[in-house]
Amino acid sequence: MAEQLEPVLVVIPTYNERDNIERIVSRLRAALPKAHALIVDDGSPDGTGEIADRLASADELIHVMHRTEKNGLGAAYVAGFAWGMERDYAVLVEMDADGSHAPEDLPRMLDALDDADLAIGSRYVPGGRVVNWPKHRYLFSWGANTYTRLALGARVKDMTAGFRAYRREALQKLRLDNVASRGYCFQIDLGWRTIEAGFTVVEVPITFTEREFGVSKMGVDVIREALIRVTKWGLRRRRDQVKAVFKR
Template sequence: MTDQPNGPSQLEPVLVVIPTYNERDNLGPIIERLHAVLPTTHVLVVDDGSPDGTGDLADAMAAADERVNVLHRTEKAGLGAAYVAGFGWALERDYAVIVEMDADGSHAPEDLPRLLDALKDADLVLGSRWVTGGKVVNWPVRREILSRGANLYSRLALGAKIHDITGGFRAYRRVVLEKLKLHNVASAGYCFQIDLAWRTVEAGFTVVEVPITFVDRVRGESKMSGNIVREALLRVTKWGLRRRGNQLKGLVRGKKA
């Protein structure tokens, strides 16, 4: 575990990175809710050239509120690339904590203070749907089965003792993102969440899970697709096989020693 300050108040300033693509109807309400519970928290909207005007709305919000910032990207290049760009922006400034949060309302800003509080004993805090106290609301059964199955498979393949490694509501200490090699993260979709959490574990950082209530979006369309699921399956399988291969090599070297 890294050296830790005594309490969340010493971890400020906090930046919440919110990637957007066609989230015009959702962006204003989610930032308003965030600032209602954490008035001093800054926001970075990373917009991938939304044709519905999300980027323009974000610019207007930034012009009216110094706590809101905008990073424009010219094309929809995937969730992972948007977060990596946002993390890079944060690391160029003095933020002590960088948070991932969706724009669609599925991640309740009201839960964020508990995630930040948990950072006093951790380097990465995951908002978890699948630990005791966590739950999902308005999800079809097939989505729940898919999510639980993906998390179980990832846990078995990677050996990471995390119940919700695919979740996208999380808070990182700055030191974690500084140490991880973000420039070689190739995961584009939701596999990015698995990738970063596993890299964090492999780097020796402490990861904890805090129960959250995940509410399915009520406006707009989900970005989940078959290609995203396939990417995650292929990459996790590859990482798992590599991990197993490294374990076998270690056993062979141990026997020869």
């Protein structure tokens, strides 16, 4: 990765990830020794925040943001991005705490930013794969991405991916202050904003591994939010296309 794309901040949202956070931070520090990590903890009752504080006290490249309530993945990332942009990080990365995203894939994603504004760690491009997912989970994810591509006309194959690296300049122009998506729909929301703004998006193949410890935060409310919002954005896109035709 070019030197002008340093320093790097990896934003890691957490809620009840005490069994995972130390492992993932250790792997990140080994994979990218110069990168900074910001752990955004939403008041985890299991003590994740206290473990994060201990890690930060022992390593000046690890930082912690404590939020008082569980307010959704999207809000955690927006808060983390704002913190990072205030401190002039050149690249801001999204990464889960549960081990499903391999920090060892990050160097390739950062290299891809030499020619792009957003690099997505993708499960669904050649070379990408999913490990230890039950078949119904894989089919749901594949179906969600297919529906998103059809609704929005996007060429990105893994719009729901949560492993991403953004150039600072792209995030600055995406108006993060009005992002309302709370759950995993946030990934589609921000990806679609990036595409609509004319930025270059690339997909980098990764291996996604199902978590070994803890409980997935995916629930019915998260799925419902994504379906409603993507449908709304798709209908708006079709409406704008029709308007453009009649204006000719």
